[in-house]
Amino acid sequence: MPTLIACFKWVIDEAYIRRGSDGKLDLSAVDYKIGEYDRNAIEEAARLRDAGGGGSVIGITVGTTEAAKGVKDGLSRGMDRAFFIADPDFRDLEPARTAAILAEVIQSRIPQYDLITCGEGSSDLYAQQVGPRLAELLGIPCVAFVQKITLGDGKIVAERKVEEGTEVVSAPTPALVTVLPDINTPRIPGVKDTLMAGKKPVTTITKRDLPSMPEARLKTVDMKAARMERSCEKFGTDPGEIKKFIDALVRKGVIR
Amino acid sequence: MDFKLTEEQELIRKNIREFCVKHVDPIAAEIDEKEIHPADLFKKLAEGGWMGIPIPTQWGGSGSDYLTNAIVVEELSRSCSSTGFTVSIHVGIACMLINLLGNEDQKKKYLVPLATGQHMGAFVLTEPGAGTDVMAATTTAAKDGDFYVINGTKTFISNGPLADTYLVFCWTDKAAGRKGMSSFIIPKGTAGLKPGEHFHKMGLRSSQTSEVVFKDCRVPKANLLGPEGAGLGNAMLGFDHGRVGIAAQGVGILQAALDESIRYSKERVQMGTPIARHQAIAWMIADMATDLQAARWLTYHAAWLKDQGKPFSKEASMAKLYASEKAMHHTIKAVQIHGGYGYIKGAKVERIMRDAKILEIYEGSSEAQRMVISGTVLR
Numbered sequence: 001m002p003t004l005i006a007c008f009k010w011v012i013d014e015a016y017i018r019r020g021s022d023g024k025l026d027l028s029a030v031d032y033k034i035g036e037y038d039r040n041a042i043e044e045a046a047r048l049r050d051a052g053g054g055g056s057v058i059g060i061t062v063g064t065t066e067a068a069k070g071v072k073d074g075l076s077r078g079m080d081r082a083f084f085i086a087d088p089d090f091r092d093l094e095p096a097r098t099a100a101i102l103a104e105v106i107q108s109r110i111p112q113y114d115l116i117t118c119g120e121g122s123s124d125l126y127a128q129q130v131g132p133r134l135a136e137l138l139g140i141p142c143v144a145f146v147q148k149i150t151l152g153d154g155k156i157v158a159e160r161k162v163e164e165g166t167e168v169v170s171a172p173t174p175a176l177v178t179v180l181p182d183i184n185t186p187r188i189p190g191v192k193d194t195l196m197a198g199k200k201p202v203t204t205i206t207k208r209d210l211p212s213m214p215e216a217r218l219k220t221v222d223m224k225a226a227r228m229e230r231s232c233e234k235f236g237t238d239p240g241e242i243k244k245f246i247d248a249l250v251r252k253g254v255i256r
Numbered sequence: 257m258d259f260k261l262t263e264e265q266e267l268i269r270k271n272i273r274e275f276c277v278k279h280v281d282p283i284a285a286e287i288d289e290k291e292i293h294p295a296d297l298f299k300k301l302a303e304g305g306w307m308g309i310p311i312p313t314q315w316g317g318s319g320s321d322y323l324t325n326a327i328v329v330e331e332l333s334r335s336c337s338s339t340g341f342t343v344s345i346h347v348g349i350a351c352m353l354i355n356l357l358g359n360e361d362q363k364k365k366y367l368v369p370l371a372t373g374q375h376m377g378a379f380v381l382t383e384p385g386a387g388t389d390v391m392a393a394t395t396t397a398a399k400d401g402d403f404y405v406i407n408g409t410k411t412f413i414s415n416g417p418l419a420d421t422y423l424v425f426c427w428t429d430k431a432a433g434r435k436g437m438s439s440f441i442i443p444k445g446t447a448g449l450k451p452g453e454h455f456h457k458m459g460l461r462s463s464q465t466s467e468v469v470f471k472d473c474r475v476p477k478a479n480l481l482g483p484e485g486a487g488l489g490n491a492m493l494g495f496d497h498g499r500v501g502i503a504a505q506g507v508g509i510l511q512a513a514l515d516e517s518i519r520y521s522k523e524r525v526q527m528g529t530p531i532a533r534h535q536a537i538a539w540m541i542a543d544m545a546t547d548l549q550a551a552r553w554l555t556y557h558a559a560w561l562k563d564q565g566k567p568f569s570k571e572a573s574m575a576k577l578y579a580s581e582k583a584m585h586h587t588i589k590a591v592q593i594h595g596g597y598g599y600i601k602g603a604k605v606e607r608i609m610r611d612a613k614i615l616e617i618y619e620g621s622s623e624a625q626r627m628v629i630s631g632t633v634l635r
Binding site: 033068069072073076188189190191192194195197198 | 263264270278303305309313
């Protein structure tokens with residue numbers, strides 16, 4: 001019976017982001033959610049567990065202490081237990097550091113596992129690095145952008161979506177996959193799923209419990225809302241005005 | 257004082273919202289137009305445990321609380337008021353009354369299928385001549401050995417045409433006055449019980465409403481819900497719970513009015529600027545948001561009192577009165593903000609304005625709520 005690890009991130013729900021008057025992102029009233037692609041990762045792990053007739057799904061996330069709600073959310077989505085690596089300093093970690101922390105915790109605390117599932121990228125920064133970096137640190141095969149997986153006989157067979165078609169890859173377990181959104185439809189937890197989530201075991205790990213972490217190399221200098229410039233010019237319908245209209249389109253580069 | 261919902265309540269709100277976006281929003285206009293009860297949708301609601309939220313797991317429910325149920329009714333109503341109401345009356349009255357008053361056998365036989373959502377419940381009290389004046393009811397239950405024989409006509413019964421389990425209120429001893437009414441659990445298919453045809457309504461059109469006629473309907477004594485003569489009190493207990501649900505429905509409608517008004521007023525440009533920047537519109541939206549917040553806290557407070565085991569009858573009436581009247585007021589404003597587009601079939605504000613009106617009428621009209629509230633504060 002397989003042991004699966006599902007990695008997920010508690011991210012800002014983009015529906016709550018507002019544009020401040022200074023053009024910066026206003027995050028003062030945001031809510032959070034499990035990243036969209038990570039929901040697919042959790043769902044796929046739960047599906048493979050159920051298809052394997054048992055086993056377990058261990059969720060793992062790195063974040064600030066407020067992400068505790070995200071752990072409960074993940075547990076309501078099919079995970080059996082979770083590792084919550086939490087510290088106030090773990091806000092906006094760069095992918096290399098997140099991967100290093102995950103690798104340390106998996107190596108030191110989960111002695112045996114068959115497959116790690118990650119989303120294709122986080123739904124906030126979408127760097128798409130944590131999955132491949134984690135596989136590298138653990139020294140296991142990585143298959144990215146997977147749209148279908150089977151697990152059994154000590155290997156995975158994964159279908160990857162590539163530019164011109166589908167590639168079928170086989171790899172020995174333990175392995176890591178990053179999954180695409182079309183791999184499954186994540187469940188909407190029912191009432192009991194949410195109520196039971198709080199009763200599942202969670203191991204909380206703090207920064208103090210970890211050996212040294214890699215230095216931060218990336219620094220977010222600024223973050224601004226995308227802005228679409230709009231302008232309005234009015235033209236009449238006589239030939240002279242239409243000429244002006246065409247000139248304006250040429251001037252703006254709309255036509256040449 | 258703590259105005260925070262629990263993490264579970266916040267997650268459940270997100271989950272039911274996601275459910276609504278996926279399963280309710282796409283069909284809401286059509287089931288209103290065609291007056292269809294969406295059986296597939298209710299099957300999904302049952303699978304998620306949304307049809308018995310505050311009922312203990314022992315009896316097929318989800319083992320949560322009444323505040324969580326109110327949040328779910330609110331979110332469902334935000335998408336489709338008919339759906340929110342159908343859940344509200346099923347859970348808030350049918351399930352709750354059997355849970356509170358039923359004996360073990362009744363809970364096993366009737367509550368489990370109701371709370372799991374396999375069965376649908378109905379609250380059968382109103383008669384053609386007895387609305388707010390419950391005492392004017394004429395349906396009787398005459399004792400005949402170990403049976404009661406029920407005769408009479410009930411009307412405006414929500415879930416009437418499709419219920420599996422009817423909670424019926426009728427006189428066992430008219431002369432005993434307030435202590436002469438009793439309540440019965442009557443399963444569908446009982447000889448002499450006949451649901452009527454669905455009434456065509458102004459709003460809440462996918463909620464199925466009909467007469468329920470009893471003609472020499474023989475019901476075993478075992479189906480008495482609570483003691484004989486306790487029916488009126490049981491009905492009032494049902495109303496207390498039901499009114500929190502109607503208040504939550506009003507909150508959902510108010511939220512929908514606000515959602516639609518904000519969206520449209522930012523898009524609609526008149527005189528060179530989005531109408532949201534015109535003070536006349538902005539102030540309507542400010543009032544809408546303020547009344548929504550007030551209605552929501554009144555509703556949550558009533559539900560919270562219920563969960564704390566404290567009296568909540570007055571607060572349920574206050575929440576129901578306020579949320580209902582504000583829902584009506586602001587859905588009219590929402591149509592006004594939308595102008596001609598809001599008057600066209602298919603516009604959500606057109607539907608929610610029609611849906612809002614019934615809130616001021618059923619489960620105790622606004623006038624009846626004022627009677628309850630004034631009766632309490634003037635005591």
